[in-house]
Amino acid sequence: MIPDAPYVSSISQRPTVSGSLPDGTVVSSNSARYHRAHSGDTSGWQLLSGRLPGTVRHDTGSTMNAVFAHLPVMLEQITDVFSDMNDGVFLDATLGxxxxxTAILTAHPHVSLLGIDQDDMALDSAEQVLAAAGCSGRVALRRARFDAAALIAAKEGISALSGALFDLGVSSPQFDVAERGFSYRFDAPLDMRMDRTQALSADVIVNTYDEDALTSMLRRNADERHAYRIAKAIIAARPIHSTVRLSDVVSSAIPAPARRRGGHPAKRTFQAIRIEVNAELEILPGALRNVISLLAPGARLAVLSYHSGEDRIVKSVMRSAETGDCDCPPNLPCGCGAVRSVVRVRAPRDASRAELAQNPRSSSARLRVVEKIQIESQN
Ligand SMILES: C[S@@+](CC[C@H](N)C(=O)[O-])C[C@H]1O[C@@H](n2cnc3c(N)ncnc32)[C@H](O)[C@@H]1O
Incomplete structure (x- = not known):
């Protein structure tokens, strides 16, 4: 169980000892940042003490040197959702x-955290932020995809959760570090992998998918109206290995009037490829259903989504947990045997005007919450 355990390495099961980085920071020897620092790769995130929770500094290497922050979106509303949470284990399935x-653990001194992220840089940053907040002793961090959350919980001996959060998509530092290859703003190799150990990258998709596969991916993941033209242009321009080259190819495939509307012309293509690389939509429904099953009675799951494809899935999974997919007429007793009312669904919420002014990322955020009201049973 987590509560008595010291910080559990997110990176591997090797015994943990402390090591120090060139800047003097002491970190776990299992941390990816430690290994990068000792293998000559110093591109880790660095904690700036005294900043907001989740605020980290990242030196972006040759393209630029700047301080970046991932400001947690709708922080007040999220902490509010869990304000009366029971002691036990809180799952953050997208730790970032x-x-x-950090805000939730600070408000609940007897709650432990199971934190999951598939990005080792995010885990390094989280490790430092949680340590600086004095929370390391009640935290277990795992590098994994969130569809493994139920399996990881079972391995940790966790049979029920007091609360859970999915804050979907990409963090600001993932976008803002040029060499991660997520953004058309910087010239970099096409990558976009959150988990940098996986084989599928943006380069593989751009250079190997056929016309049908590219077209349907662009429609499915980003509602791209010019999907077919873009797919044809990509295939004609191969090989394409850099973000800026891809951005130029996509921009020139889009008719001039459409290019002048709705933001950067390559925005949707980059979104669609990122979603494909990281299987973002594919694994979401199963992961949400598993976590809903693990909620203790009275516990809540909060999900922050950032585009319509994600939100449709979140809404549909929550609705089906509420209704059991029962389509019997509402004025008659249910005759289909559906398991109904496992959860109560709250009305969705968006970020406040004040937050929109401060954090542009919050403009597309939608918060949906379900609360478990009974243990699932076969009617
Ligand atoms: C929006 S950020 C979360 C930010 C976080 N709530 C905070 O306050 O800093 C999303 C994080 O989820 C991670 N992520 C996205 N999809 C994931 C998945 N399928 N499995 C595990 N981690 C995922 C990303 O690597 C990223 O670090």
Whole structure:
């Protein structure tokens, strides 16, 4: 169980000892940042003490040197959702820089955290932020995809959760570090992998998918109206290995009037490829259903989504947990045997005007919450 355990390495099961980085920071020897620092790769995130929870500094190497922050979105509303949470284990399935988790652990001194992220840089940052907040002793961090959350919980001996959060998509530092290859703003190799150990990258998709596969991916993941033209242009321009080259090819495939509307012309293509690389939509329904099953009675799951494809899935999974997919007429007793009312669904919420002014990322955020009201049973 987590509560008595010291910080559990997110990176591997090797015994943990402390090591120090060139800047003097002491970190776990299992941390990816430690290994990068000792293998000559110093591109880790660095904690700036005294900043907001989740605020980290990242030196972006040759393209630029700047301080970046991932400001946790709708932080006040999220902490409010869990304000009366029972003691036990809180799951953060998308830990990122641990901004939300730090606030939740600080408000609940007897709650432990199971934190999951598939990005080793995010875990490094979270490790430091949680340590600086004095929370390391009640935290277990795992590098994994969130569809493994139920399996990881079972391995940790966790049979029920007191609360859970999915803050979907990408963190600001993932976008803002040029060499991660997520953004058309910087010239970099096409990558976009959150988990940098996986084989599928943006380069593989751009250079190997056929016309049908590219077209349907662009429609499915980003509602791209010019999907077919873009797919044809990509295939004609191969090989394409850099973000800026891809951005130019996509921009020139889009008719001039459409290019002048609705933001950067390559925005949707980059979104669609990122979603494909990281299987973002594919694994979401199963992961949400598993976590809903693990909620203790009275516990809540909060999900922050950032585009319509994600939100449709979140809404549909929550609705089906509420209704059991029962389509019997509402004025008659249910005759289909559906398991109904496992959860109560709250009305969705968006970020406040004040937050929109401060954090542009919050403009597309939608918060949906379900609360478990009974243990699932076969009617
Ligand atoms: C929006 S950020 C979370 C920010 C976090 N709430 C905070 O306060 O700093 C999303 C994080 O989820 C991670 N992520 C996205 N999809 C994931 C998945 N399928 N499995 C595990 N981690 C995922 C990303 O690597 C990223 O670090």
């Amino acid at each position: 820089g641990a901004g939300h988790s």
